[in-house]
Amino acid sequence: TLFGAPSPKTQELDDHYFGAIPPRVAAFMKEANQELWKLGIYAKTEHNEVAPGQFELAPIFTNGNVAVDQNHLIMDILRETAKKHGFACLLHEKPFQGINGSGKHDNYSIITDDGQNLFSPGDKPAENIRFLLFVCAFIRAVDTYPLLLRLSASCTGNDHRLGANEAPPAIISIYLGSYIENILYDIYTKNRKKQTTQEEKATFNPVTGLSYIPHDNTDRNRTSPLAFTGNKFEFRMLGSSMSASFSNTVLNAIMAESLNQIADELEGIKYIQDIREKALTICRTLIEKHKRILFSGDGYSEEWAKEAKRRGLPNVKSFIESTEVLNDPSVINLFTSLNIYSEKELAANRIILQEQYEKIMGIEVRTMIEMARKDILPSQIAELKFYNDIINTSGKNTPKFIRDHASTISTLIDQTYQAIQSLEDAWQKATTIGNTFEVGQNIYYKINPLMDKLRASVDAYEKIAAREFYKLPSYEDILFNI
Structure with a gap:
């Protein structure tokens, strides 16, 4: 809101987050689900969020272009259904000052036409060369084009949210989790020690008499803008009113460029063992060059802003500033070389965003x-x-x-x-x-x-x-x- 003094009570007790869904809201969700089912859209979870009056809906994952279309339909149905129940569905990134705003999580993975997830670590990630190569390609892509990713998650409303101790900071970094990150650093330092397999890690239980509880290999760092979560990367910067189409376009484009470069180095090698060794060498080179983008600490802290500056990571604090990345020769070359946008289209998009x-x-x-x-x-x-x-x-x-x-x-x-x-x-x-x-x-x-x-x-x-x-x-x- 443009005006509005803070309420005496907001979200400090976490009672809304951990409370039951109010009956009126439950009735709204029920009707919204029925309308979504008619369109073949299914919610995986629905629950209270941190701020008063704030709720979350997460649809079941599907192919990127379909997921984006479904997300547009979900926003439309939520707004229209809310009116029938005497509500207003606010999709603004920061509708109320002093309490949490709203965003979207764009879960990104690459899956082949026969269903293989290329970001799946498997039982032995340290020996899964394909997985390691694709993760390193992603690290290179993000470190090479952080400003482009920042733009893809930017809008006027999101300026009020990013970096506000409730959402990821405006500084782009990647959180891999200690398990995957340690594997990469072992490759980087040529320390090829035996790694604990996923199965061993999952079944280990120091408490006798209890059956094992599967252990996630990626502790979820909620302060990271890009986190590896099992078999995908979760891009958490998007604003709640935004379409995820451009962010997915950017992710696909920067990954394509990284994979093109890797393919140029691997193609022509005859023997499988030579390919494996070359792949490890490529991983080692990429980690050495782009390890600055990896961060597992508190993204909200002032110390991280100072450390990011020391590492040379950009900290673009506004939507308007991020638009100028479309004028960057490397970004123009990225999109034109992959036949995604022409130089004129990029210039038009930049001006449109600035006018918007x-x-x-x-x-x-x-x-x-x-x-x-x-x-x-x-x-x-x-x-x-x-x-x-x-x-x-x-x-x-x-x-x-x-x-x-x-x-x-x-x-x-x-x-x-x-x-x-x-x-x-x-x-x-x-x-x-x-x-x-x-x-x-x-x-x-x-x-x-x-x-x-x-x-x-x-x-x-x-x-x-x-x-x-x-x-x-x-x-x-x-x-x-x-």
Whole structure:
């Protein structure tokens, strides 16, 4: 929301996350499922999420192009079904300040036409050369094109979410899990010691008298933007309103380029043993060159931002900044050489994205100013008049609270009005200077702080305003009535 003071209670108790699905929401989910079943779309899980009023749906995996189409249909059905149950399905990445936003997880793997998953480690990952080669190809692809991946997960709303201690950071890195990562480092250091097989690792149980519990070989690091999860990579940066089509296009393109390079080195080798040795050499070279992209620590920490800078990893903090990667010669060559996009198409996409950012921000700025003028200022003035009338009537007998309250509201009126004026003037200047990218940068660096300033003034008033005067719904009204 453009305005909205934080609720006294939000998500700190985790009671929503671990609680039962509310009956009204369960009824909505039931009807949504019935509509999805008619289209052949099946949900694997549905559950409460961390923030109040937030829920998750995960469909069953399928081929990439089908999955993207299904995701579009799911969003449409959720919105339409929500209306029938008196809800609004908000797909914005950050609908409410101060609580978790929403995103999508793009689960990526490569499967052959006969059903073999090339990211499946098998029982003995250390001896599965094909698996190791494809993982190393993925590592190379991500480290070579981190900014392109950042763009594929970027939109105006996601700027409010990424790196906000609830979602992956804007710095691209890969988490493999200690088991797979140790295998790769053994290859890199030529330490070919015997590895524990998947079966041995799964069946080991130090507690006697209990049957074994299968052990996942990838501890799930929720702070990582790209994590290996058993037999796939989970790309966690996408915003909830976005299509996954471009992110999958990017993943396929960068993987294709990496595999092309590897194929050039392997093709022509006659004997299988020579191919295995060459493949290990390729893995070793790729790990040495691209190991900086591997990170298993806390992606939310300030230490990681410093470490990423030391490693030379880019930290692009805004959607508008990420759009310029489509102007990068290496990115243009990637898409044109694979016959995915022409140079003109890339230029058109870049300009469209930049114009989209300007238009969305323009709508938000104009809406913010209109709300402040037509709703907030009249409320402030009416409440100030109410207390001033008491002061004029009571004179010296006016309670201190009323005098102080009137003074505070008067100050907030001035602050709100000044913030409106500053925002209007700055918007006029920001949108008339430079090309589309420069306008976008002006908006991000000059307009956003002024929007924050206006919001701070209005939110400060909401915290002390009498309900009789402040008519806009509060976060409590919106979030805790489902």
